[in-house]
Amino acid sequence: MSLNVAISDQISDEYLFDLESERRVLSSMLHSEDACIESYHSLLASDFYAPRHATVFELTCSLFEREIRPTYVELLKEGHTLGVFTNPRDIEELKYIAEQYIDDENIKYWIQKVKDKSKLRKFIDFLKGSFQIIEEEPDADVEQILMAAEEKLTNLTALEIDDHIDTPEELAKTGYDEVERRFRRFMEIKEIHKGVLPLDGLTTGFDNLNHLTLGYKPGDLIILGAQTGHGKTAFALHTAKAIAVEHRKNILYLNTEMSREQIALRWGAILSGIEHDRIRTGDITNTELSIILNGYSRLSESGFYSYPCPNLTPEKTISIARKFKTQKQIDMMIIDYVGRMEKQDPKLQEWQILEQIVKTQKLLAQNLKIAVMCLVQLNPDGSLQGAKRMKNECDLMLKMSPIPREELEDNEDLKKYLNPNYYIYVDKNRDGRSGVRIPITFDLQKQSMKDAERVAP
Amino acid sequence: MAYNKKKIYDETASLIVDLCVRGRLNSEEMHFLLNLLDMSVLQRDNSGLFAILKVWLKGENDEEIDAIVKATLLAIDFSNQKSLQTNTELIKGLIAEKYTT
Numbered sequence: 001m002s003l004n005v006a007i008s009d010q011i012s013d014e015y016l017f018d019l020e021s022e023r024r025v026l027s028s029m030l031h032s033e034d035a036c037i038e039s040y041h042s043l044l045a046s047d048f049y050a051p052r053h054a055t056v057f058e059l060t061c062s063l064f065e066r067e068i069r070p071t072y073v074e075l076l077k078e079g080h081t082l083g084v085f086t087n088p089r090d091i092e093e094l095k096y097i098a099e100q101y102i103d104d105e106n107i108k109y110w111i112q113k114v115k116d117k118s119k120l121r122k123f124i125d126f127l128k129g130s131f132q133i134i135e136e137e138p139d140a141d142v143e144q145i146l147m148a149a150e151e152k153l154t155n156l157t158a159l160e161i162d163d164h165i166d167t168p169e170e171l172a173k174t175g176y177d178e179v180e181r182r183f184r185r186f187m188e189i190k191e192i193h194k195g196v197l198p199l200d201g202l203t204t205g206f207d208n209l210n211h212l213t214l215g216y217k218p219g220d221l222i223i224l225g226a227q228t229g230h231g232k233t234a235f236a237l238h239t240a241k242a243i244a245v246e247h248r249k250n251i252l253y254l255n256t257e258m259s260r261e262q263i264a265l266r267w268g269a270i271l272s273g274i275e276h277d278r279i280r281t282g283d284i285t286n287t288e289l290s291i292i293l294n295g296y297s298r299l300s301e302s303g304f305y306s307y308p309c310p311n312l313t314p315e316k317t318i319s320i321a322r323k324f325k326t327q328k329q330i331d332m333m334i335i336d337y338v339g340r341m342e343k344q345d346p347k348l349q350e351w352q353i354l355e356q357i358v359k360t361q362k363l364l365a366q367n368l369k370i371a372v373m374c375l376v377q378l379n380p381d382g383s384l385q386g387a388k389r390m391k392n393e394c395d396l397m398l399k400m401s402p403i404p405r406e407e408l409e410d411n412e413d414l415k416k417y418l419n420p421n422y423y424i425y426v427d428k429n430r431d432g433r434s435g436v437r438i439p440i441t442f443d444l445q446k447q448s449m450k451d452a453e454r455v456a457p
Numbered sequence: 458m459a460y461n462k463k464k465i466y467d468e469t470a471s472l473i474v475d476l477c478v479r480g481r482l483n484s485e486e487m488h489f490l491l492n493l494l495d496m497s498v499l500q501r502d503n504s505g506l507f508a509i510l511k512v513w514l515k516g517e518n519d520e521e522i523d524a525i526v527k528a529t530l531l532a533i534d535f536s537n538q539k540s541l542q543t544n545t546e547l548i549k550g551l552i553a554e555k556y557t558t
Contacts, residue, residue: 031463069499071495071499072466072467072470073466073470073491073492073494073495074495076470076471076473076474076491077488077491080474080477080478080484080487085474085478086478087478088475088478088479090478091471091474091475091478092471092475094471095467095468095471098467098471099463099464099467101460101463
């Protein structure tokens with residue numbers, strides 16, 4: 001007997017769907033505006049088992065989207081106009097659905113029942129699909145099968161939006177706890193840290209940026225934009241160095257462009273301070289070799305986990321992040337860079353894809369309580385495609401760009417610094433000041449970055 | 458909405474559409490009756506349309522005027538308050554004419 005048949009045989013149909021719950025949700029949508037809003041935001045047509053129920057849900061949602069109150073009458077009119085309800089049996093069936101009345105306040109209970117069965121069916125499909133692969137491809141790479149299975153399973157459970165509504169008591173308690181925590185921290189700053197602000201999250205690797213942001217916090221989505229060849233990867237690895245090497249926190253670094261050898265060589269330059277080009281060509285002295293080896297021993301003791309992945313998809317980032325969160329307790333994930341992710345739907349515009357990716361990463365950051373940094377490519381004029389939408393989603397938006405030569409010559413403020421050559425522009429900062437430019441010194445050859453040092457007075 | 462009201466509303470709406478799919482009402486008539494139902498149950502009509510319809514139904518038959526009243530009713534755009542009021546006034550006039558002739 002085939003394994004697939006075995007699964008179907010062992011699971012009774014009653015576990016896979018609940019038509020009564022589906023009818024009650026639909027009936028409630030037709031009789032109560034609140035229930036309609038709740039169902040519209042919680043369910044998809046694919047959550048309904050019966051095709052007729054899915055159709056009724058879609059028609060009702062379509063009316064709602066057009067700001068027509070989706071009453072039973074409007075549904076009948078719509079269905080009749082579209083030729084969906086054409087015979088007395090259809091009307092009889094609809095009437096039966098409409099008459100499954102519930103108390104409106106119970107709508108969440110019935111929605112949950114529909115959702116649970118929908119998830120269960122997806123899980124069964126997942127099991128069947130997995131069995132089918134084993135049956136049809138007995139020689140397939142087991143690791144690949146497990147990775148693919150893990151990714152699919154993760155997507156079944158991941159990215160549940162936190163839709164809990166705070167009661168007045170809960171909100172007041174949250175506010176009180178937060179103020180008390182800040183008050184204690186303020187006292188601590190005054191007494192223990194002698195006036196220096198301690199970070200709320202992970203270090204950014206730049207003192208000035210730390211001061212503005214108080215660090216990258218769990219749940220934060222950080223977007224860093226730079227033009228091609230202007231230090232996106234250097235910024236990512238500088239961040240990784242500060243967090244994973246110097247503070248020994250675990251981070252996951254996903255790179256869509258570079259091989260593991262290229263990433264490893266970059267680390268050689270970053271940790272030794274020796275030019276990247278010379279390391280690449282091997283043009284180094286014996287002393288430099290031992291400095292570089294010393295750098296790599298620091299890397300080997302760090303919390304830097306690297307995953308070169310040219311065919312990265314948003315779904316894969318979810319699966320891999322969850323895995324590393326569980327296995328290595330990562331505090332941060334860096335995606336270098338999102339423009340190189342695989343397109344799931346070729347019909348979508350570039351900015352729509354970026355928006356989808358960014359939304360996914362924000363949810364991921366919140367669900368896993370980690371900081372997620374996405375690197376994006378700026379247009380040649382320094383703008384960012386879909387910037388407004390991205391800005392809405394993220395907590396911190398940074399743009400890195402070279403300081404124009406004229407500005408270096410004319411700007412009196414910049415003359416107070418030693419060798420500033422790049423700006424980090426804080427375009428958005430949910431927890432603090434934005435619109436600030438931080439001058440830094442970026443050594444492209446050594447792949448190193450630091451706050452621009454002030455000239456001694 | 459109370460249980461009984463929901464039940465009457467759903468039964469009536471189903472009946473109207475059922476008559477249409479069985480060919481006893483045409484699409485225009487069905488839409489008119491459904492709109493009238495929505496107006497009576499959900500919108501608490503203030504247009505006076507129901508009052509004038511009751512007068513019309515109680516009156517004597519007059520084939521020609523009844524046909525004009527029906528055509529006027531079917532032409533009402535229920536989403537447009539002005540159309541509703543204008544046509545109600547028109548029907549009021551037609552019914553008055555029916556009793557004076």
